[in-house]
Amino acid sequence: MAAPCYLGWDFSTQQLKVIAIDEQLRVIYEDNVHFDKDLPEFKTQGGVYIHSDRLSVTSPVLMWVKALDMILEKMKSSGFNFSQVRAMSGAGQQHGSVYWKKGSIQILKNASSELPLHQSLKGCFSVSDSPIWMDSSTASQCRALEKALGGAQHLANVTGSRAYERFTGNQIAKIYSQNPEVYKQTERISLVSSFAASLFLGAYAPIDYSDGSGMNLLQIWEKAWSKPCLDACAPGLEERLGCPVPSHSVLGPISPYYSQRYGFSPDCKIVAFTGDNPASLAGMRLQEGDIAISLGTSDTLFLWIQEPTPALEGHILCNPVDSQTYMALLCFKNGSLMRERIRDECASGSWDEFSKALSSTVAGNSGNLVPRTRILATGGASHNKKILQCFFPQVLSDVFNAPVFTIDTANSACLGSAYRAIHGLVAERNVSLADVVKLAPEPRLAVTPTPGAEELYRPLLKRYAELEQKVIYNPASSCLVK
Structure with missing residues (x-):
């Protein structure tokens, strides 16, 4: 029987990276996919799109999914033994958000192992280009959030930070304000970290406490969403975010998709993903x-x-x-x-x-x-x-x-x-x-x-x-x- 190992992922701004360690904590495998170089069809620069206003900065969601397909195929070609992976966790660039279209949960759950994942999920996102941490286009939303919470310091007392333009709550507020129909068609909003965990889980993964506290939405003392913050950003937001969980939570076993396509053990556990800095x-x-x-x-x-x-x-x-x-x-x-x-x-x-x-x-x-x-x-x-x-x-x-x-x-x-x-x-x-x-x-x-x-x-x-x-x-x- 192969010796157990553990995977760590990082969905960063410019690359998708993976490390495998054994039970002695030695690195036994390391690889990456560079978005600009390895996925030129998306035409990103530094992994992002900088829009004409120079303030809006996004990344294509499907690029991240296709990068995952690519790196798993590289691992498979190298002879990596997926069946030895006992558990995995991961990280994502903080503050970025992914918007799942209504009905996507069933597509995610029932993805065919005969197809690369990006082909199954290509119609699943109500926002095709995700706002990320480099975006600074939400100044008006930040002012509105601080006003609704009684000032910048009071917001910081609740959420750990005053309103920042890149923070997810303000990005959500912008999408709701400018594209209410798009928001209406969205059934779940993930952070990049919980989005990545969802891909492996075959279900919507919850947001963990640590990455969730970079959103201007989480009460960092009570570890629960702040209703005044949610209400100031968009209606029906709590149901779209799901309940936050401790960062060490075991979310469940890996999706059957990965067992069938790559040979992962069905017992491989997915531990909550978090932000890149917390990781x-x-x-x-x-x-x-x-x-x-x-x-x-x-x-x-x-x-x-x-x-x-x-x-x-x-x-x-x-x-x-x-x-x-x-x-x-x-x-x-x-x-x-x-x-x-x-x-x-x-x-x-x-x-x-x-x-x-x-x-x-x-x-x-x-x-x-x-x-x-x-x-x-x-x-x-x-x-x-x-x-x-x-x-x-x-x-x-x-x-x-x-x-x-x-x-x-x-x-x-x-x-x-x-x-x-x-x-x-x-x-x-x-x-x-x-x-x-x-x-x-x-x-x-x-x-x-x-x-x-x-x-x-x-x-x-x-x-x-x-x-x-x-x-x-x-x-x-x-x-x-x-």
Whole structure:
């Protein structure tokens, strides 16, 4: 009998990624499908469509489904033994939403294993292009939601965040306002994470607490939808969202479609999918007192927190591995996209040239433009040591005056999802994720602060904070920082 393994998925902005780990938590398989390169028929750029107003940003739902078909076929061709998969979980880019047309549940449940899934589901979506986290077209909906809840701070007290344009509740409100007939024809609204789980479950998967707390709709203390928030966004919204569930929930067995087409065991369990940042928290085995920084399509900073106080900047989310605690998150939109643009314009598109330029620049950049704890870095850019030491947002290790650690894979959301798949099988027995991942390799030291850097950067912190406030509150810059 084949040794058991566990799958972790990540439906990210630019790629679909998968990792398989064995019971010793060793990565035994890793693969991806790059949307622009591998699915050119969808004509995305960076996995998205940026519309003419430059504010609306969407991704085609069927591209995600076809990517799943493609990666499963790649795994099958490689000889991957699907029958050994005992459980799986996954992650999705946060805030994006998928709109299932009335009657789609039956099509999803009865999909023919003779066909690729994207062919069966091509008529299932009332909105063919999903609004995603890069969208910033809902300013009026945000103002209306904050007004309905008695102000931005009160909304943050309830949902963990003031109204943000990319957050799902405001995106739903826009669709209802501009296309009420489309909304009327929608029987279920998923996040990207719960949409991906639905594909494997063969039924509508519930939204988990952690990803659900990035919607401006969930009461993060009670772990239930806020009726005032729902009512402010669209009528009949609660029935379209379903009931949220703990992030470690086992949703059920895998759909027969996958057993018949790929040879998955019918006993393979689907553990609730969550957002990519919460999944990274699990993948990086974050401990209280650590800070994690993800250098992905967007740059995010997050940490485990016991007793949060929601503010007008940043976000408080439910912790994906401990339902009694929370995670705090700051997001800098388009982080990697901006780095790549600077690389292309200033370093001939070469990371080597980029690194040489950084190396030749004195610490502190001649004055041109926190907590002391361990920093863990992940994301696509985290394997470039010069970026780790000198770039995010200008400097990481030097500005924070702390060592930076990385894990062996940049795909921490995938790895965290695989860990969470194991955890979901034992969580009801009060086994913690920390107990589950004891065998996992410890993060490794990547860089340490440059001697004397603290004295250089301390006087720059006040100036940086002032400049950041100008950027945040300048409407022309809203596409850069939120």
